[in-house]
Amino acid sequence: MDKQPLAQLTKISSQVRRDILRMVHAVQSGHPGASLGCTEFFVALYFNQMKHDSNFNMNGAGEDLFFLSNGHISPVWYSVLARSGYFPAEELKTFRKLNSRLQGHPATEENLPGIRIASGSLGQGLSAAIGAAQAKKIDKDDSTVYVLMGDGEQQEGQVWEACMYAAHHKVDNLIATIDFNRQQIDGPTKDVMDLKDLKAKWEAFGWEVIETFKGNDMEAVLEGLEKAKSLTGKGKPVLNLLHTEMGYGVDFMVGTHKWHGIAPSDEQLENALGQLEETLGDY
């Protein structure tokens, strides 16, 4: 896919947010909060940053790969995959329904193009991404592997096993991003299990860490990803601490954990869609 310019990326983001809300509303389940919060990041990756082929091939030789570790934000991923041509946008209608390829959490079992490993049980995606990055190194494939994790997910021990490993093995073709929205199901992360200084922690483990403070500003997101890319290939894995707001784009959803995993009512959907321009045509 050709790199889309900033104005177009902003337009796509608005449509992706509409898709997320309509998908979750239709089945009255799913996770809209962090899906909305990570929309700019996904759109920037798939429509600008990554070298990828929507004619899907599992091994992805010569392609940049993306892994979603916090699989519950599947709505944003499904929308972006559909809108970038992996499968028809029409299929978003089947999200979380019986016999769908769009499972509640991403899976390979139904062969949905774009998904390379199942996720949902937290803490596992970084390990898989590191493995894929090392396979690329063996094959002398100089593409980049991306992975997104949640901030609450940093409470899982496996994340730190993987963190330690990637630095030790100099997996420098890897850009991990943490969706740093400071919210998790039971409330703010500082109340549930304080993450303290994530930047210092990852740096102490031997990673190159950058921060993207405006994770819902497309220009800032692009700038952060470009900077992260420029730091690859220098002997260290790269972490992008992406500050986002859960529920961004919908005034009554923004900034609270309450919309982590609940669906809008008919009225709330109408209100929300009124705030988001239909730019690519609803499915």
Next chain:
Amino acid sequence: MDKTLDLKYTYTEKKDTRSGFGDGLLEAGRKNPNVVGLCADLIGSLKMGAFQKEFPERFFQVGIAEANMIGLAAGMTIGGKIPFTGTFANFSTGRVYDQIRQSVAYSDKNVKICASHAGLTLGEDGATHQILEDVGMMKMLPHMTVINPCDYNQTKAATMAIAEFEGPVYLRFGRPSWPIFTPADQKFEIGKAWHMIEGTDVTIFATGHLVWEAVVAEAMLREEGISAEVINIHTIKPLDEAAIIASVKKTGCAVSAEEHQLNGGLGDSIAQTLIRNNPAPLEYVGVNDSFGESGTPTELLEKYGLNAENIVKAAKKAIARK
């Protein structure tokens, strides 16, 4: 006691099955450049040192971090690699069950989970390490193939065979020095039971180290005029149901023998097959809902009722129930 029996299979050498894994991995690595090895700080115990030395760029020391190892392996398959993970059976399964379930089994990744020190026969380390539930956990997972070879040669052959097989595999082997009684040049067919000894009165279905105990038991039963058939079930899943049904149709009763809990083991799989297709008396030899303890392999097999004498008793009981 073995020496005085007229055994159908004999041995001149003993060796640990984990060495069969190490040697098989080296050969698989030589045949296929996509074979990679991962180990969680147990290279010596898993006998992966030769592979590491010959293919340093295809070997990954993971440290004591088994969950990460399973995830790394799953990720490496995405680049077309064939990862073999190595650690003790307890840390290969129970410790990382969710990682295997989601990243390997549900995602149908071509990962070979290679597990040493399974069962009671790891001996002196005791119950923390003597996993007796691993086969049950692994066979319950959709997409997973479960293999438990019986000696050095069969473990080596199995290791090479799974490298050529597409899909997740759990390969279980052990620590102790054990008789090498199967041929070095055997062809290992995944999912195909091996009729080692023909018989007419009772079938003994055995897996892993207990196949040797079954061979000894057959000779003991023969001395008493009982004809036992011995079938080596090296692949617990998929189970060779046709071979099981055909044998029990002939003999009319059976014994299962395994170094595993009765709950969830090979015996349960055989019982399910027989109940559905050809109900017949079945006696179980295995660990009866308890943890193990420290001791020598021989002492443990005796105390927990897993040796040849126990198989003989179970066979007689099965025959009496016909």
